[in-house]
Amino acid sequence: MTNLQRLRNLSIIKCITFFCSENKLRLSKSNFYVAGSYPIVENLRFYGTSNVVRSQKGKIIDNTLQIPRAVRQEAQAALLDYLHSTRSLQFMDAENMSRNSPYFLGKLLKRLDNGETDVGRSVTRLLRYHPINEFEPFFESIGLKPSEYSPFLPQNLMFLNDDQVLLKNYYVLCNYGIERNKVGKIYKEAPEVFKYDCGVLQSKLQSFEKLGLSQSLIIKVIASCPYLLRGDMSWEFIEVLRKLKNTGIEYNWLEEHMFEGNSYSWNRMLELLCMLSDMGCSEEQLGGFISRHPELLLERSGHLTYFLIGFLLKFGYTRNELSTMFLQLPKISAENFATNLLHSYHFLVEIEMTVQDIGRIVHSHPVLLGSCYLKKVNSLLANLNTGKKRLCQMIMEDPNVLKNWVLGVRVKRLLPDTNKTIRARMMKTEFLLSLGFMEKSNEMERALKVFRGKVELLSSFTR
Numbered sequence: 001m002t003n004l005q006r007l008r009n010l011s012i013i014k015c016i017t018f019f020c021s022e023n024k025l026r027l028s029k030s031n032f033y034v035a036g037s038y039p040i041v042e043n044l045r046f047y048g049t050s051n052v053v054r055s056q057k058g059k060i061i062d063n064t065l066q067i068p069r070a071v072r073q074e075a076q077a078a079l080l081d082y083l084h085s086t087r088s089l090q091f092m093d094a095e096n097m098s099r100n101s102p103y104f105l106g107k108l109l110k111r112l113d114n115g116e117t118d119v120g121r122s123v124t125r126l127l128r129y130h131p132i133n134e135f136e137p138f139f140e141s142i143g144l145k146p147s148e149y150s151p152f153l154p155q156n157l158m159f160l161n162d163d164q165v166l167l168k169n170y171y172v173l174c175n176y177g178i179e180r181n182k183v184g185k186i187y188k189e190a191p192e193v194f195k196y197d198c199g200v201l202q203s204k205l206q207s208f209e210k211l212g213l214s215q216s217l218i219i220k221v222i223a224s225c226p227y228l229l230r231g232d233m234s235w236e237f238i239e240v241l242r243k244l245k246n247t248g249i250e251y252n253w254l255e256e257h258m259f260e261g262n263s264y265s266w267n268r269m270l271e272l273l274c275m276l277s278d279m280g281c282s283e284e285q286l287g288g289f290i291s292r293h294p295e296l297l298l299e300r301s302g303h304l305t306y307f308l309i310g311f312l313l314k315f316g317y318t319r320n321e322l323s324t325m326f327l328q329l330p331k332i333s334a335e336n337f338a339t340n341l342l343h344s345y346h347f348l349v350e351i352e353m354t355v356q357d358i359g360r361i362v363h364s365h366p367v368l369l370g371s372c373y374l375k376k377v378n379s380l381l382a383n384l385n386t387g388k389k390r391l392c393q394m395i396m397e398d399p400n401v402l403k404n405w406v407l408g409v410r411v412k413r414l415l416p417d418t419n420k421t422i423r424a425r426m427m428k429t430e431f432l433l434s435l436g437f438m439e440k441s442n443e444m445e446r447a448l449k450v451f452r453g454k455v456e457l458l459s460s461f462t463r
Contacts, residue, residue, distance in 0.1 A: 067106060071119050075105055078123035079137070086127070087134065089160060096180050101137035103146050108132070134160040142170075143184025152191065169194045172201045177219050182260060186226040193229045204229055211241065217255040224260050236266040243273050247287025257294040265301040272302040275309075279323040289326050293334040296326075304334055311341070315362045330371045337370040344369035344402070348395075350377045351388040357396055365399045372406045383411040 067075075076098045083094035098105075111130075112122050138160055139149035157163055173183055187194060193201060208218045221228065221237075228234055244254065258264075276286055290297050296305045309322060317325070329337060348358045362369065374380070381387065394401050405411060428448055429439070437444045 067102075067109065071109070072102075072105065074118075074120035075109055075123050078120045078127070079105065079108070082124065082127040083134070083137075087159065087161070089134075093138075093160075097134075097137040097141045099141075100181065101140040104132075104137040104140055131158065133158050135163075139184065139187070141180065142187065143181040144188060148184075148188055152187065165196075166194045168198060169196055169201050172205075173222075176205055177215060178223055182223045185223065186229070188226075190226040190230050193226070201229070204233075207233055211238065213241075213251055214255065217251055217258075220255060220258045220260050224258065224262055225264050225266070234266055236270045240266050240270050240273065243270070244287075244290075247283045247290065249287050249291055253291060253294075257298055259298075262298070262300075264298070268301045269297060272297065272305055276305075276323075276326070279319040281323050281326070285323075285327055289329060292331075293329060295334045299335065304338055308334075308338055308341075312362075312366060315359050317363065325366050328367050330367060332371065336373075340373045341366065341370040344372060344374055347374045347377060351391050353392045353395070357392065361395065361399055368399055368402060372402050374402060374405050375407055375411070380405055380411065383413065385413050 080094050080098040083089045083097055084091050087094075089097075108123065108126070109119070111126060112119070133153065135153050135157070136146075136149070139152060140146065144152075154163065160167065170183060173186065174180060178186075205218065205222075208221070209215070213221070225237075228237060241251070241254075245251075273286070277283075281289075296302065312322060312325065332340075345358070345362065348361060353361075375383075377388075381391070384391070425448065429444070432444060432447050433439060437447060
C-alpha cells in the first residue's frame with residue numbers, strides 16, 4: 001500500500017504539472033490572456049478524406065494505391081491461392097493476409113509488366129518463381145503499416161510457418177476473441193507477448209478472469225492496453241478496478257464505456273481518482289458523477305478532468321469548490337461543458353470585460369458558463385443594437401442574461417437608453433430648426449424619421 005499512500009500525498013498542483021509535462025502542455029498564467037488577443041486553447045480542426053474515388057471512366061479506384069477494383073480482386077484471389085494451397089497456411093490466415101494487405105499487394109502488382117491483361121494468372125506465375133516474405137502481408141493484415149512493421153521483420157526467416165511461437169501466441173489471442181486487425185497494436189506495443197512459451201499467454205488471460213472480468217471486457221482491456229500482458233499484472237489497473245467497485249461502479253459499466261481504439265493510462269486514472277477523493281468527494285458522490293460523465297475518467301485517461309481542474313485553479317478555486325462544481329455538472333457531456341466554458345471565457349475577453357470582472361464571473365458561475373454556447377460577439381452586438389460596454393454591464397448585473405444569448409435562440413433588440421434618445425431628438429430638432437424647418441410641422445416630423453446624423457456631430461454644428 002506504500003505506492004497508493006504516496007499517490008494520496010500528491011498535491012493537486014503536482015498532479016496537474018505532471019500531466020501537462022507528459023502531454024507537452026503549459027498551464028502557466030501566460031496561457032490565460034484575459035485582456036489580450038491570444039486564446040487559451042486553439043481551435044482544433046479535423047480533416048477527413050475518402051479512400052475511394054471514381055476515375056474518368058467511372059471505375060472505382062483505391063485512392064491510396066490507385067488500384068482498380070477488378071485488378072485488386074484478381075490479385076487477392078491469386079495471393080490467397082498461393083498462401084493456402086502452395087504455402088499451406090490456414091485458410092483464415094491466408095484470406096486475411098490477401099484481403100487486408102493493400103500496400104503489399106500494390107508492391108506486388110508493380111512487379112508485373114504493364115501489358116499484362118490477365119492479372120490473376122500473372123500474379124500466380126510471379127509467386128511461383130519469386131517467393132515472397134510472408135511476414136510483410138501478415139503484419140499488415142493484423143493492422144500495422146509498413147513503416148511500423150519494418151523493424152519487426154525477422155532477418156533470417158521468410159516463411160510464416162517457420163515461426164511457430166509467433167503463430168501459436170497469435171492464435172491464442174484470435175481464439176480468445178480479439179479481432180485480427182487489433183492484434184497489430186498488441187504486437188507493436190508488447191512484441192515480447194509473441195515470444196511466450198506455450199501456455200504462458202493463456203495463463204495471463206485467465207488471471208484477468210480471476211479478477212471477475214468478463215471475456216468481452218478483457219478483450220477491450222487487452223486491445224486498448226497491450227502492456228498489461230507484459231510481466232506481472234499492473235497493480236494500478238487492479239487498484240482502479242477496486243476503487244471503481246467501492247464507488248458502486250460495476251465492471252459492466254466499464255465495458256460499456258471503454259473504447260478499443262483508445263489507449264488508457266491506469267496510473268494516471270488512479271492518480272485522478274485519488275485526487276478527486278482528496279478534494280472531499282465521498283465514494284458515493286465520486287461514483288455518481290463518474291457514472292453520469294464517464295469521459296471525466298476515460299477520455300484520454302482523465303485529460304478533460306485535469307484540464308478543467310487546471311483551468312478553474314487559475315481563477316482561485318479551492319478543493320471544496322472544485323468538488324462542488326463537479327457534483328453540479330449539468331446533463332450535457334463533459335466535453336461540451338469544457339468547450340462551452342472556454343467559449344464563454346473567450347466571449348468575456350472579446351467584449352473587453354476587465355480582468356477582475358472575468359475572474360469573478362468564472363469563479364462564481366462556472367456551471368452557467370459551461371452550460372451555454374454563446375453566439376459570436378459581433379453577431380450579438382448587431383442583434384442587440386448595443387455596445388460592448390453595455391454588454392459587460394448587463395452581465396455583471398445579472399450573469400443569467402447569458403442564457404438568452406446562446407446559439408439558436410432568437411435575440412430581442414434592446415431598448416435604447418431613454419435619456420440618450422431624448423437628447424438625440426433634441427439635438428436633431430435644434431439642427432433642423434437652424435436649417436429653416438418649422439417646429440412641429442409635418443416636414444419636421446418626416447425629417448426626424450429619416451435623419452441619420454450622430455449626436456456628437458450635431459453638437460458641433462449647433463454651437
